[in-house]
Amino acid sequence: MARVLTPRAEDFPRWYQDVIAKAELADNGPVRGTMVIRPAGYAIWERMQSDMDGRIKAAGAQNAYFPLFIPESYLRREAEHVEGFSPELAVVTHGGGKQLAEPIVVRPTSETVIGEFMAKWVSSYRDLPLLLNQWANVVRWELRPRLFLRTSEFLWQEGHTAHATEEDARAYARGILHDVYEDFMRQMLAIPVVVGRKTVRERFAGATSTYTLEGMMGDAKALQMGTSHELGQNFAKAFDIVFSSAEGRQEHAWTTSWGTSTRMLGGLIMAHGDDNGLRVPPRLAPIQAHVMIVKDGEGVAAEAAKIRDALRDAGIRVGFDDRVDTPFGRRAVDAELKGYPVRIEVGPRDLAAGNVVVVRRIAGTKTPTPVTGVVSAVTAALAEDQQALYDEALARRESHTVDVSNVDAAIEVAATGWARVPWSAIGAEGEAKANAQGVTVRCLTRADGSVPGSEDEPDLIAYLARAY
Amino acid sequence: MARVLTPRAEDFPRWYQDVIAKAELADNGPVRGTMVIRPAGYAIWERMQSDMDGRIKAAGAQNAYFPLFIPESYLRREAEHVEGFSPELAVVTHGGGKQLAEPIVVRPTSETVIGEFMAKWVSSYRDLPLLLNQWANVVRWELRPRLFLRTSEFLWQEGHTAHATEEDARAYARGILHDVYEDFMRQMLAIPVVVGRKTVRERFAGATSTYTLEGMMGDAKALQMGTSHELGQNFAKAFDIVFSSAEGRQEHAWTTSWGTSTRMLGGLIMAHGDDNGLRVPPRLAPIQAHVMIVKDGEGVAAEAAKIRDALRDAGIRVGFDDRVDTPFGRRAVDAELKGYPVRIEVGPRDLAAGNVVVVRRIAGTKTPTPVTGVVSAVTAALAEDQQALYDEALARRESHTVDVSNVDAAIEVAATGWARVPWSAIGAEGEAKANAQGVTVRCLTRADGSVPGSEDEPDLIAYLARAY
The missing domain is CATH 3.30.930.10 (Bira Bifunctional Protein; Domain 2)
Known part of the structure; x- marks a missing residue:
């Protein structure tokens, strides 16, 4: 490919x-x-x-x-x-x-x-x-x-x-x-x-x-x-x-x-986003479940439409792709790119066994699923994957945040992550030094993570990083 | 006043x-x-x-x-x-x-x-x-x-x-x-x-x-x-x-x-709008029913809140006015000005008799109404008054639209209404003449009211009027 x-x-x-x-x-x-x-x-x-x-x-x-x-x-x-x-x-x-x-x-x-x-x-x-x-x-x-x-x-x-x-x-x-x-x-x-x-x-x-x-x-x-x-x-x-x-x-x-x-x-x-494209959090996604007809076959279009309607009736925001004259592979790549949280692939072979394939963009799984179980499978996937996306982002933030004790160490850390530093070890002078290297103080928090009322409070933590 | x-x-x-x-x-x-x-x-x-x-x-x-x-x-x-x-x-x-x-x-x-x-x-x-x-x-x-x-x-x-x-x-x-x-x-x-x-x-x-x-x-x-x-x-x-x-x-x-x-x-x-202010069509109105406390009294605030909640539960968009330290007359004038379709006046005297007063901005009625009947009275009023507003506007349009046969008559009619004239009696020349008097051809329709595909169709009607 x-x-x-x-x-x-x-x-x-x-x-x-x-x-x-x-x-x-x-x-x-x-x-x-x-x-x-x-x-x-x-x-x-x-x-x-x-x-x-x-x-x-x-x-x-x-x-x-x-x-x-x-x-x-x-x-x-x-x-x-x-x-x-x-x-x-x-x-x-x-x-x-x-x-x-x-x-x-x-x-x-x-x-x-x-x-x-x-x-x-x-x-x-x-x-x-x-x-x-x-x-x-x-x-x-x-x-x-x-x-x-x-x-x-x-x-x-x-x-x-x-x-x-x-x-x-x-x-x-x-x-x-x-x-x-x-x-x-x-x-x-x-x-x-x-x-x-x-x-x-x-x-x-x-x-x-x-x-x-x-x-x-x-x-x-x-x-x-x-x-x-x-x-x-x-x-x-x-x-x-x-x-x-x-x-x-x-x-x-x-x-x-x-x-x-x-x-x-x-x-x-x-x-x-990942190397296959966007990943949209399910709660936000304009299209949460994208129903795709893999290729034509007896009863396929009717079954796909039924699944679409059942999902819609369950309050799920649904997309529908019946462009069977475009190669399925291209459409699947496009669905990955656009980051629809779940897609439901409806094709004649699976359907003969009473199944469709539920593809989860965030979990990365492809699961043959009985037609009768699609709504509950999609509902569960949307809830789990919203959380999974958050957990993944949190794990990255935690693994890429490093505690250091001075501005030089913070500037070094900022090449690959965020530095947490006592604000007392930075101050206006350290901030200017970091800025000269393209590193900024993103914010100050208290040690417990709460938001300080002034930058003069004792024991504040500074987050230093490169930023967009 | x-x-x-x-x-x-x-x-x-x-x-x-x-x-x-x-x-x-x-x-x-x-x-x-x-x-x-x-x-x-x-x-x-x-x-x-x-x-x-x-x-x-x-x-x-x-x-x-x-x-x-x-x-x-x-x-x-x-x-x-x-x-x-x-x-x-x-x-x-x-x-x-x-x-x-x-x-x-x-x-x-x-x-x-x-x-x-x-x-x-x-x-x-x-x-x-x-x-x-x-x-x-x-x-x-x-x-x-x-x-x-x-x-x-x-x-x-x-x-x-x-x-x-x-x-x-x-x-x-x-x-x-x-x-x-x-x-x-x-x-x-x-x-x-x-x-x-x-x-x-x-x-x-x-x-x-x-x-x-x-x-x-x-x-x-x-x-x-x-x-x-x-x-x-x-x-x-x-x-x-x-x-x-x-x-x-x-x-x-x-x-x-x-x-x-x-x-x-x-x-x-x-x-x-009328001489008392705005009138907002009920279907469009951000506030359809405005609950107003006339003045304080035992149980008045609680009853007003109950009515508000009952209306809201019935799917009606509700406003609430409990500013009893502002004279009620001033607040009533303000509610008229803002054009809320219905207001519900909740005061101690009416409430003692189990009533509130339902005031309809469009129908212009003030009706003592049992508390238990407020939701159905408001629901009916909103539907009726949407239609009443349309009917009133239609009656005005009809009574102020006059059929005439030439541009001079049309210009005269346009001082106080709309003129309907055969387009063949106006043409580009008549249009220029009307324009010079501040009157414009608003549009052309067919005799049956449908929209023509070109201004060269036969038997078209021109609407001439002054316009904003």
Whole structure:
């Protein structure tokens, strides 16, 4: 059989590109750095959106939509924010056939414009908390684009909230971090993220605390899968988000923001893909069970349709492939590439014995199964393989995370995995040294794995790694 | 009671702005022509999206995502298309801190970039039809913006398909027109749209046929609620969408495109709103039944919560208002403004008699109802009032549509309604004359209401009106 993909061990980035192309997930857009998300990729994103959207609403936030275009002057109001973003901006100078009086920025994120409207909508403590979320596209100019991971335009959700107290803002930012993001990533994406605090050097432009979720990819590099920020009163002061407290005082609100993006699709590919292609966690998969007719024969099409309907009736998301004029081998390779968790191969020979073949993409098994047992076999496989994928990712994370005691050792470990180091042995100076070698502090955690309230707490652990 | 809204009869456009502001549906963005869709407005849009998305998928189209940024040169490839759009374009000239070598256009619509990718993905007749849809934001510079109706940025879905034959493309464009759009607008939006064909003068830039759905607003003006286009082989030739036919010939594909947008929200407001605010059709409403505690009293909160849960268990989307420290009158005005189809007022006095008050926004009734009968009363009200809203809109359309026989009479009728005129009595010359008076040919239909295949068919009817 011809080699379909570059093996991961040979060239991981090349393998990644191959999977995206062959599984028809995405393509480069005509403007450098932009991306076309193809139907197979978009269907996965839609499932991510829909699950995450339910969790965000359960956390009390309401969806809204703010404009793509932001006056350039808005970004300048928060000094750190403008500094963080100005090299990445796309600027509109002409509209409606004329040069514009003030240049317009295509949103790189919406703290500024949402801050402006929060100021209008909030006047009393009764208006707080104000909990907003939007699903949108944003633009950050990329010189070295990589599909899903770094693209000039990407899709995301961005949450923005305003609170009466710092404690309330902190509790909300952390609630999103753990109850929405961490739970989604573990339960749906099957990725055992490490959750921690970014160092001052790594935190978001304008934030007082940035929390992050870091996933380990198949090559043991790290990917930042999502972030949640406390913005203190920085944006409230820049945009005048003021409320009268229960005691009648005028106070600045405390705001948060938090986001996850199509980058998670890149994480999914790199965390779970193998040399045969994508592997999609069953709970997330747009197609969980793919019914394939091997070749025509008496009653084969009818039996395949019956199996499809029975699976669908059991609440399973089903694909159907009856393209018998295409060689079966090619279609099977394609199903492997696309990573359907289970496929059910229906052919005349097995069917004569009352069987079909159940192929599990994650367990790697092919089992002749009586037609009457297909639904229960598939249901069990989907549950087991969701867990198996998580366990495999966790085992890799554990075997590739090494405890060391100083920055030089951490830089060495980062060539092949993640280093856990006492933060006191790194500090700002060690961090700069690591950065110079292409290694970053991914996050800080407490010894028990919980998220610290400041980087000055004693006995913190730093995770150092190379990252996407 | 203070007047909440400008009455429609006094100043319809002002009433429209008032409703949007007071029902907290949207706000003007900081860049001229842009729009902030607030949670109450976005929740309605989400319901539109979700219902429509199901219909589009049932029509076989798959969702994908194409880039926001399009090279300026793409738009020039189809002559009519560039001419149609160039005065409306927003142009990015700077990215990543530098002037760009080629200016980039922010998509006004995606025929061109999708055409480019269809050309890559299609090679054989087996790849056809290729049925794509995307939910996205687009930008068309507006000098006279009006919230939801004409904004520089708006949200929409745009479908793009490629077919092997003209017949297949035509059947698909018309299937979307009737089975997706018309059915959605009648069944969900409760708007009895007139469906017809645009004249050559009104059709989409680059199309060979444009089909439209026209709704009558509360002031008897027309609103184009959606369009579906046959693009012939124009884009296939401009972008080289070529396939080898079953007979082995190289042929250009036939493409279609079709779109509906947040403009439908404007149509919903103007078709159904009254002097007390918005009226949302029950099937569409994010909140169908709003349970309100009139004032505190023994057992009131517990009973209200029980009613809320019973409604929710019956599959009804429920809101809950227990803000008893805000005067009830103010909250009732707000509920009228927001247009919840039914509200259930729970207060100590009625409750002592075992009753609550069921207030129907559309029927305009207030009925004391035994607690045990609330679910069935609400269920019946929602079904009846969906129909009542449609019937009311249909009655208005019929009473404000007048048959006339020439263009001068049509122009006169258009001051207060729609004119139906034999197309043979108008023609290109009459159309130009009407246009000069601010009146347009909204669409052409056959005498039996069906959609003509060309404007040259005999005995066609033209609808002339003023329009948004």
